[in-house]
Amino acid sequence: MAEAKAYYITTPIYYVNDKPHIGHAYTTLACDVVARFMRLDGRDVMFMTGTDEHGQKVEKSAQAAGVEPLAFCDGVSQNFRDLSPLLNFSNDGFIRTTEDRHTVASQAIWRAMADNGDIYLDSYAGWYSVRDEAYYAEDELSDGANGEKLSPFGAPVEWVEEPSYFFRLSQWQDRLLAYYDEDPGRILPQSRRNEVISFVKSGLRDLSISRTSFKWGVPVPGDDAHIMYVWVDALTNYLTAVGYPDTEAEDFKTYWPADVHMVGKDILRFHAVYWPAFLMSAGLAPPERIFAHGWWTVEGQKMSKSLGNFIPPQDMVDKYGLDQTRYFMMRELPFGNDGNFSHTAMVNRMNSDLANDFGNLAQRVLSMINKNCAAAVPAPGLLTVDDSALLVPARELVDGIRAAIEEQAIHQALAALWDVVGEANRYVDAQAPWALKKTDPERMATVLYVLAEVIRHLAILAQPVVPDAAARLLDQLAVAEEQRSFATLGEAAMLQPGTALPKPQGVFPRYAGSEDDA
RNA sequence: GGCUCCUUAGCUCAGUUGGUUAGAGCACGGGAAUCAUAAUCCCGGUGUCCCCAGUUCGAGUCUGGGAGGAGCCA
Numbered sequence: 001m002a003e004a005k006a007y008y009i010t011t012p013i014y015y016v017n018d019k020p021h022i023g024h025a026y027t028t029l030a031c032d033v034v035a036r037f038m039r040l041d042g043r044d045v046m047f048m049t050g051t052d053e054h055g056q057k058v059e060k061s062a063q064a065a066g067v068e069p070l071a072f073c074d075g076v077s078q079n080f081r082d083l084s085p086l087l088n089f090s091n092d093g094f095i096r097t098t099e100d101r102h103t104v105a106s107q108a109i110w111r112a113m114a115d116n117g118d119i120y121l122d123s124y125a126g127w128y129s130v131r132d133e134a135y136y137a138e139d140e141l142s143d144g145a146n147g148e149k150l151s152p153f154g155a156p157v158e159w160v161e162e163p164s165y166f167f168r169l170s171q172w173q174d175r176l177l178a179y180y181d182e183d184p185g186r187i188l189p190q191s192r193r194n195e196v197i198s199f200v201k202s203g204l205r206d207l208s209i210s211r212t213s214f215k216w217g218v219p220v221p222g223d224d225a226h227i228m229y230v231w232v233d234a235l236t237n238y239l240t241a242v243g244y245p246d247t248e249a250e251d252f253k254t255y256w257p258a259d260v261h262m263v264g265k266d267i268l269r270f271h272a273v274y275w276p277a278f279l280m281s282a283g284l285a286p287p288e289r290i291f292a293h294g295w296w297t298v299e300g301q302k303m304s305k306s307l308g309n310f311i312p313p314q315d316m317v318d319k320y321g322l323d324q325t326r327y328f329m330m331r332e333l334p335f336g337n338d339g340n341f342s343h344t345a346m347v348n349r350m351n352s353d354l355a356n357d358f359g360n361l362a363q364r365v366l367s368m369i370n371k372n373c374a375a376a377v378p379a380p381g382l383l384t385v386d387d388s389a390l391l392v393p394a395r396e397l398v399d400g401i402r403a404a405i406e407e408q409a410i411h412q413a414l415a416a417l418w419d420v421v422g423e424a425n426r427y428v429d430a431q432a433p434w435a436l437k438k439t440d441p442e443r444m445a446t447v448l449y450v451l452a453e454v455i456r457h458l459a460i461l462a463q464p465v466v467p468d469a470a471a472r473l474l475d476q477l478a479v480a481e482e483q484r485s486f487a488t489l490g491e492a493a494m495l496q497p498g499t500a501l502p503k504p505q506g507v508f509p510r511y512a513g514s515e516d517d518a
Numbered sequence: 519g520g521c522u523c524c525u526u527a528g529c530u531c532a533g534u535u536g537g538u539u540a541g542a543g544c545a546c547g548g549g550a551a552u553c554a555u556a557a558u559c560c561c562g563g564u565g566u567c568c569c570c571a572g573u574u575c576g577a578g579u580c581u582g583g584g585a586g587g588a589g590c591c592a
Contacts, residue, residue: 191523195590198521202591265589334531338588345530348544356557364554371553415532415543422543429559434552506555 007038008255011049012263012271013097013237016076017057020083021303021310022296022341023264026329030293030410031262032089033330036464037405037413039090041398041486046255048241049084050095051077055230056130059216069216073098087313088322088467095241097218097233106228106236107221108245112282113167114221124164124208131155135208165210165226172277173204179276179286185407187272189336192265192292196272207274235275239284247284257285260408268292291408294338311341320511323466324350327414330465335410347511354466357421358458359508362473364428365451366504372437377452377478378445379497387450390427394420394457395490401461410465417461424454452477452495460484469507476504 011028014020028049035047053073062072073096081094095102113119126135127149136157149157180186180197187193210226211217217227236244242256243249257279263271268290276286295302298309316325328349333339369378383391397420404413428451436444459473463484474484478499487493 189523191589194522199591202521269590332530337531340530345544351555351557352544355555360555360557362554364558366554368553418543425558426560428553429551432551432553437553508555510555510557 006044006046006254007035008046008048008242008258009035009038009260009262010047010238010241010258011091012261012267013050013052013095013234014080015052015055015057016073016080017061019076019310020079020313022313022316022329023303024080025083025087025313026296027262027264027293028083028089028091029087029326029329030335030408031260032087032091033326033410033464034260034405034408036090036467037401040460040463040484041402044254045092046242046251047091048093048095048238049080049089049091050093050237050241051080051097052230052234052237053077053096053098054217054227054233056211056214056216059214060130062216070098083313086317086322087326093241095237097237099240102233102237102240103218105240105244106218106233109236109239109278109282109284110228110232111221112284113278116281116283118168118171118281119165119209120168121163121165123162124166125159125161127157128160129155129157135160160213162212163226164208164212165220165223166206167209167232167274167278167281169204169207169274169277172280173200175280176200176204176273176277179280183288185289187268188289188291188408192268192272196268199269200273204273231270231274232278235270235278238287244284258287260289260291261287262291262293262408265292265294291336293336294333297338297340299342300340316346320346320350321509323469324354324508327354327466330410331414333411335408350508351510353418354469354508355506355510357418357425358462359469359506361421361425361428362455362459362476363504363506365448365455366476366501368433369448369452369501370504372433372441373445373448375501375503377495377497377499377501378449380446380449381442383446383450386427386431387446390420390423390454391450393423394454397457397461398486398489414465417458420454420458424451424458427451449495449497456495457489460486460489472505472507476502476507478502 009031011031014024018024031047031049035045038045051073053069058073059069062069065072077096083089084091084094110119124135127138128135177197177200180193180200184190184193187196207229209229209232210220211229212225212227215227217230218233220226220228238258238261239245239256242251242254244252244256246252261271261275271287271290272292279286297303298311301307301309303310313325320328324346328346331349331353332341332345369375397416400416401413404410404416427447431447433444433447436447455473456477456479459470459477459479462473463470471484477495478501479488479495483493
């Protein structure tokens with residue numbers, strides 16, 4: 001077998017000051033779907049997520065809670081770790097920036113950048129907002145009710161003047177532009193790429209990358225008075241996870257550079273500008289791609305603290321089901337766009353697409369086999385043109401889906417899958433196996449065999465998005481656990497006539513309703 | 519203020535390098551069928567393709583201007 005190209009995909013590491021909501025779940029879910037797809041397609045996958053635990057905001061929150069920062073982080077980090085079992089995420093690891101190995105990696109990349117002449121000591125003065133973790137110019141500020149200065153996001157700011165190390169970002173403009181130029185898919189979606197390029201073209205200023213005003217972070221090597229700017233530390237997690245600074249480590253050689261950093265659009269600049277510059281400065285390869293996805297609104301409104309309309313992922317899973325929730329988030333909107341969550345849309349998706357189209361297709365076919373073919377895979381006769389018209393596209397489906405997943409167009413992959421679901425339902429009606437039962441039982445067996453094969457393909461290809469339901473479907477087709485990768489698609493591992501099948505059971509229930517429905 | 523993207527059927531969106539009667543899904547109405555999770559299948563749209571002007575034999579698709587929305591930056 002040809003050597004499978006390794007695939008490294010990451011979520012951002014989530015800031016422990018937040019509670020997980022569907023926004024976090026969404027990012028990780030998208031990565032999970034891509035990671036599962038790649039594994040099934042024979043790739044050697046590394047899928048990482050984790051938590052970002054340093055910074056002044058965390059230090060203050062811990063203080064307010066009356067606990068040590070690390071103890072505070074232990075608690076909140078666990079909330080994010082709990083997302084994996086809840087949403088069936090298949091991440092290969094979970095990294096915390098408070099781990100020792102991460103301190104080592106962060107200090108190593110700092111030294112590498114310093115050795116390259118890109119770090120110098122100067123001083124920084126400006127209006128700083130702890131809440132926003134950003135400096136502002138005088139003219140960006142507004143006056144609050146009591147005459148105090150406020151950041152553009154309404155956060156309090158304070159005048160800060162402190163010594164700071166700087167990264168010579170200004171020296172990297174041309175090399176960054178060349179890096180974007182190498183590959184039109186470097187930053188996706190396209191409009192985000194345009195924004196980044198225009199930002200870089202407008203000129204880059206050196207970046208302040210250390211603080212002396214707090215202690216909760218990674219100390220600058222050789223100067224303990226300074227703590228690394230949280231983003232230097234946070235971004236480095238992607239390296240820590242694969243063994244950096246040991247560039248001879250097996251994981252590092254296998255997985256670096258990352259194939260995709262999945263991010264929310266709010267943190268694109270850190271990933272698409274600062275991070276590649278840091279890496280190139282340190283003599284490391286920059287990532288292949290940064291994909292910035294959009295935001296969810298809820299019933300047409302932004303999620304916000306003041307509205308209190310954050311949806312905990314647990315609530316969705318409890319109310320609609322795990323696979324239904326996963327399917328909805330991946331299908332409802334073009335991946336990369338903003339989208340809206342509404343109860344109505346959710347129920348439509350789970351009833352129409354999952355229960356009526358896919359679920360019912362499987363149920364009607366498996367029931368007929370169960371009742372009319374002695375509960376075993378039927379033996380097909382010669383295939384007709386109609387049979388091939390359904391079967392061939394199903395066998396070739398993986399090619400189109402692979403192309404879509406390669407560019408994280410997950411909604412497109414699902415649309416392609418459901419095209420075949422629709423074709424299969426039409427085929428059932430056109431062939432009317434319930435009529436053949438009386439007139440031509442052999443032909444009925446062929447039709448049902450073709451359908452069973454098509455459902456096998458659909459279930460195998462649906463595994464990345466709806467892993468539980470797909471597994472139950474494959475169980476009902478008596479497909480062995482080790483016969484579920486994409487290598488079994490086509491004619492490689494066709495269903496064997498005579499194989500006994502269990503009694504079919506629906507895998508996608510319709511929405512049952514609930515008292516609190518509007 | 520500069521820049522980017524968006525504006526296509528009630529809703530969510532597709533629409534390759536400009537080319538015949540502009541598409542899909544959902545919702546809605548009618549019909550068929552009865553294997554199946556009250557599921558499936560078929561039929562049904564006179565949509566100012568945001569507006570104006572231009573290029574062209576021909577523009578939803580290109581150019582300029584304008585309106586509305588989202589975003590990046592200053």
